[in-house]
Amino acid sequence: MHLALAVAMAFAAIQQPGIPDSILDVRTAEVASTLRCPVCQGESLQDSPSELAQQMKSVVRERLRQGETPDQVRAYFAGRYGEWILLEPKMTGLNVLLYVLPVFLILGGLVLIVFLVKKWTKTADAGAAK
Amino acid sequence: MNWKRATVALIAVAPVIALFAFGFTRDPRTIPSPLPGHRAPPFTLAVLSPPTGKTTPSVGDTVRLSGLEGKVVVLNFFASWCLPCRAEHAALSETALRYADKPVQFLGVLYNDEPSAGLRWISDMGGMAYPALVDRESRTAIDYGLYGVPETFIIQTDGRVAHKEVGPVTHVLLQRVLDSLLAASKPAKGS
Numbered sequence: 001m002h003l004a005l006a007v008a009m010a011f012a013a014i015q016q017p018g019i020p021d022s023i024l025d026v027r028t029a030e031v032a033s034t035l036r037c038p039v040c041q042g043e044s045l046q047d048s049p050s051e052l053a054q055q056m057k058s059v060v061r062e063r064l065r066q067g068e069t070p071d072q073v074r075a076y077f078a079g080r081y082g083e084w085i086l087l088e089p090k091m092t093g094l095n096v097l098l099y100v101l102p103v104f105l106i107l108g109g110l111v112l113i114v115f116l117v118k119k120w121t122k123t124a125d126a127g128a129a130k
Numbered sequence: 131m132n133w134k135r136a137t138v139a140l141i142a143v144a145p146v147i148a149l150f151a152f153g154f155t156r157d158p159r160t161i162p163s164p165l166p167g168h169r170a171p172p173f174t175l176a177v178l179s180p181p182t183g184k185t186t187p188s189v190g191d192t193v194r195l196s197g198l199e200g201k202v203v204v205l206n207f208f209a210s211w212c213l214p215c216r217a218e219h220a221a222l223s224e225t226a227l228r229y230a231d232k233p234v235q236f237l238g239v240l241y242n243d244e245p246s247a248g249l250r251w252i253s254d255m256g257g258m259a260y261p262a263l264v265d266r267e268s269r270t271a272i273d274y275g276l277y278g279v280p281e282t283f284i285i286q287t288d289g290r291v292a293h294k295e296v297g298p299v300t301h302v303l304l305q306r307v308l309d310s311l312l313a314a315s316k317p318a319k320g321s
Contacts, residue, residue, distance in 0.1 A: 052268065
């Protein structure tokens with residue numbers, strides 16, 4: 001009985017449709033390009049030829065093959081290496097500043113430029129009228 | 131002096147100066163690990179060499195973290211090509227001997243290295259007072275968020291990571307952390 005069950009389970013495991021290698025390659029590359037290589041200078045796992053990066057890429061592939069989503073794979077690495085491992089920081093907590101601050105600074109700069117140009121033209125006009 | 135302009139300029143520049151000042155208080159090479167305080171990732175690793183002068187665990191046996199419950203585990207990642215690993219080897223081996231009669235288990239994990247090179251290195255260093263393990267494909271190293279070697283993780287008796295040391299460990303550091311963990315794990319008198 002147990003043997004029959006084991007054979008049936010093994011057969012089911014073989015029959016279970018997996019992700020085709022070509023699709024898995026693309027997904028691995030996508031996820032690996034969002035993760036930082038820990039032993040490189042600003043390179044992603046995808047771009048780095050280092051041994052550790054290649055081994056980490058294998059872990060990405062394995063986890064995707066097991067059915068994890070790209071976000072779950074990224075969460076696994078963030079849980080081990082910290083958020084530093086994510087090339088694009090999550091938009092939470094203080095990280096929000098990274099996304100919002102540049103927009104505010106650009107808008108503030110534009111307002112300042114408009115304000116100054118208006119002021120200078122007024123002064124120039126006043127000077128010309130005298 | 132136009133005080134209004136000076137105040138506006140100061141308000142605009144102050145946050146930038148504050149940001150730089152904050153940046154100077156931090157070491158850019160230090161990357162905080164999320165592991166301390168959290169459950170140590172489980173591992174099952176094959177023994178590369180038993181502790182020098184002992185026969186158990188023997189080569190090919192496996193060591194599981196789950197099998198070390200109730201002990202403080204000092205997990206040190208090393209490699210034969212790593213120079214700082216040479217510097218810390220004496221501290222690790224000597225401390226392992228000093229704590230041999232206490233519930234402390236030292237383990238060395240060979241990282242990204244040939245087992246033969248690891249064995250040669252252990253022999254060149256005059257032996258290792260604790261078992262050396264092999265981490266195929268660096269799976270355990272990645273599970274522990276390793277950047278390089280040496281890195282040492284000290285796991286407390288309840289299975290949580292108490293301390294992570296990047297770079298060579300010293301006698302003083304090992305003793306301080308181990309003593310505090312052993313003291314904390316002792317049941318209170320009369321309880």
